[in-house]
Amino acid sequence: MESLFSQVMKKTIASAFACILLLNACRKEEAxxxxxxxxxxxxxxxxxxxxxxxxxxxxxxNGDPILIRYENTLSLIPYDSVLQIPDTSIVQNFIFPVPFTLPAGFEVLNLNELVRFDYDGIELTEARVASGTLDYTVVSTLGDTVFYNYRVPKAMFSALPLSLQNVAIPPGTVSNPAIQQKSIDLSGYTIDLRGSSTNESNQLQLELDAQLNPNGNGSPVVGGQEIVRFTSTFKSIVPSYARGYFGRQTFETGFQREGLGFLKNLSGNLNLQDITLNLSLENGIGADFSFLITELKGRKSTTGTEVNLSHPIIGNAQRLARASEVPQSGLPYTPTQKTYSLNTGNSNLKAFIEALPDELYYDVDAEVNPLGNISSGNDFIYSSSNAKVKLQLNLPLRFxxxxxxxxxxxxxxxxxxxxxxxxxxxxxxxxxxxxxxxxxxxxxxxxxxxxxxxxxxxxxxxxxxxxxxxxxxxxxxxxxxxxxxxxxxxxxxxxxxxxxxxxxxxxxxxxxxxxxxxxxxxxxxxxxxxxxxxxxxx
Amino acid sequence: MMKTRLFYIFCLALPAFGVAQALRSDSIYRVPEFHPAGRALFSLSAGGQTQSTTIPAAFSNRFIDPGFIDDVLKTSVEDRFKGDNRFGAAFGYSASALFFPDSSAKANGSALQISAGTESLFALRFSNDAFSLAFRGNEDFAGQSANLSNSSFYALRYNFFRLSYRKRFETWGFEAGLQAMRGVSNSDVRLEEASLFTDTSGTFLDVRWKGRIRSSSPGANAWNNYPSAGAALNLRFIYTPVSQRKWFVEASLNDFGFIHWNNQTNDIQRDTSFRFTGLWFGDVITFNDTNFVLGDSLLRRLRGNEEQASGMRLFPFRLHTAVSFELSARHNQRLMLEAEYRALPGMRPQFTLGYNRQLGTHFELGIDAIYGGFGGLNSRFRMAYRYKANQLSMVIFAPEGWIGAKRFSGNGIFIRYALDI
Missing domain, CATH: 2.60.120 (Jelly Rolls)
Structure with a gap:
């Protein structure tokens, strides 16, 4: 009995162990x-x-219904077209034809040059510089110090001309010339561009003289070789004001695209209340100006449907007289303005908007001085001047x-x-x-x-x-x-x-x-x- | 023979909750008696048990042997709802060695024991609504509030290394030990007041909770970091008239200490109410940019600003006392009365009435009736087999839970192998 019981117990315990091991070994990945x-x-x-x-x-x-007002301003004249003076350089050198020993105090340069700025059709007579520099480099192979004077007599700052006096260049050699580089900030200078005769334009007079050290022993030179070179560069000159004749310039925006993203996801039938679109033209340039909206159309990008805006202003050139140089509202000039109102009565503006265009295309041409030089060279422009089209769309959200x-x-x-x-x-x-x-x-x-x-x-x-x-x-x-x-x-x-x-x-x-x-x-x-x-x- | 029997009694009189306790149940008093030749003992133990007032074994078994919990199983829990429901579980394994440092120790009844192992403890207290919410979802609560107050969840996993000294005198003995512990993880959720109201149409949830959540998870490779470590004290006393050994009494305090959890510890203490209406899309037109994680959003609201800081927490200590009487010398029949308590949320004092008898020279059997702890009335079946230097013991906790898993709560098994060395 005991033996049997003992065996049963042994088996029971062994089975329990086996079960535990089995449970662990065969543990399912199931959760x-x-x-x-x-x-x-x-x-x-x-x-x-x-x-x-x-x-x-x-x-x-005041609790009124919502009015959507979309405004945009388009500048028609690129900023750099008139106001940016082209970078211009002038180089002068001195070569002695035969070998010679230059005596002390010898005058190696004496220049009175006119720098001509290469404008196309524009004749500037005056400019006030907002920013830009006059950079120059002097290279000397002379064996003694050279002293020079550099003047721009018609570049004035506080009624004084730009003038550098008795500037020294240390001695150099042919193989190791003395080089001097300087940069003069022209900000604030007023430049008279009428040249030496005062009847010209786009010209500026430079004066330069240089002499060998008068207290030295002179300097031998090799015949036919450059002994002094002087390079002047007018760089990045941007006037804040310019005067002259701006030429008969034409500007074209090309076919421009303006996205109206908030309308992109809308389509279907929409009936709006009256809409107005105010186009305000402003001429802040002291030159006559005309513009032409060749085309203004809306496009629904999802369907490709296009609607052209029709109104007398579209396709007909509009002329704006020049601004007058009379200060107004903090500006040094008084712009001329013209406003056109497009509405349901005089255009298809309502249908145009109801088409829910999400892209706006326009092509605008502008021309300065369409009648030529009728101001006798008295056109002017300030850095804040431009010919602008201001667009204001008023859309009462009632539909x-x-x-x-x-x-x-x-x-x-x-x-x-x-x-x-x-x-x-x-x-x-x-x-x-x-x-x-x-x-x-x-x-x-x-x-x-x-x-x-x-x-x-x-x-x-x-x-x-x-x-x-x-x-x-x-x-x-x-x-x-x-x-x-x-x-x-x-x-x-x-x-x-x-x-x-x-x-x-x-x-x-x-x-x-x-x-x-x-x-x-x-x-x-x-x-x-x-x-x-x-x-x-x- | 008498001494051998006494060992078995102690060996099998396992504390009803806490495997780690069960794993070292060899008495300070009996070992010297059992080893008159002064032989050392090496043992390996493993086991686990669950106990609940409400949750039948078939349900809790799904978390041990994974599977799908269907409506029948859920109903088997709901049919037993008590209002204040409790569940506890413990799993672990350990290795232990008892030895005599020298011959004089053997002679004067002194011994040392070292043991190491790991244990996981779970203690859950929950309202009827908390169970329904967790296992049925909140749809059944549409238009009403689920009461989650006085609910708690406690989970602890730790490793231990223990060193104890035991000493036997003529009529009494004691054991004193220290243990070092490494905290692996700990979650302690206490909801004093909590409720969830679900709108009939599901457009909002009203959440109310007052309580504290502490969780520590130092990471799988915590040894690389500053570990969560602690220490605890173990004390045990036993008294028996040496002349007759007809009865003895025992009392112990174990695991009285703390673990200092490292800075991977979150502590959230809140007293708040809020309405959850879903993720807010400020700009529906560009909702792609929104972080669309609903659960995270709700949890953020629940958590609020949590603190992450290290902290010291009391270890769930255990108090235990037992008295044993000899009923008859024939077959070494004994009766045992035991009371114990472990400081786990939701656990109540547990009382055990046990009976032992010997079968032949190698077997000892025992059966206990247990009341309290995390459950109601449970039984326990014990058996032990000894052959020469080998001892194999097995305790089946709540055999009724094994047999009638859908009707009875709790089950468990504990196995121990010991070898005289």
């Missing part, structure tokens, strides 16, 4: 898991007009929409791929509290990496419009709930989703009524989820 039914908020968002249209474009005062579509593509990293998704099934609910008087149907399209549509969420369910009173003002927001089921099959597609196209269709309620939009209108969205989530513990 402890269970399903939970979750009901939870996921995300919330609030959408107002400011989220769609940049704040800088929104004008709203009716019929299937106006907002479509945007968002990149999506995708739900993390897992062997087994923790979400077994789910239902998403979008709780919307709509403060806009527009009915909205939304579909989220799920696209794979090749942008092929695989499935959709919310399938065009409606977010109802908020009701309006007799003043067409929203009385209270309206709540709607949109639902979408996330089946296991849809979950698989979500894993493969790399792009989501948000497509919202907007309709005004009541139909065909121009409804104003206010800044306090908001669309509150909240996404909640109800589903079975598998928890795993490893």
């Amino acid at each position: 402890t898991s269970w399903d939970t039914r979750l009901l939870t908020p996921i995300a919330e968002a609030e959408l107002s007009v400011e989220d769609i249209i940049p704040d800088s474009l929104i004008i709203s005062a 009716s929409a019929n299937s106006l579509v907002f479509r945007d593509t968002l990149e999506f990293e995708g739900v993390e791929e897992a062997t087994e998704s923790p979400v077994q099934e789910a239902m998403l609910r979008l709780h919307a509290e709509n403060g806009f008087p527009y009915q909205l149907s939304t579909t989220l399209w799920l696209l794979d990496v090749n942008k092929v549509r695989m499935d959709s969420l919310f399938g065009g369910q409606l977010i109802e419009a908020a009701p309006v009173d007799s003043d067409l003002k929203v009385t209270q927001p309206r709540k709607s709930v949109l639902t979408t089921n996330i089946s296991p099959a849809k979950l698989e597609k979500l894993e493969k989703t790399r792009f989501i196209v948000v497509e919202s269709r907007l309709n005004t309620v009541p139909e065909n009524t121009l409804l104003p939009v206010y800044t306090h209108y908001k669309l509150k969205l909240q996404l909640s989820g109800r589903g079975i989530y598998r928890i795993e513990v490893r």
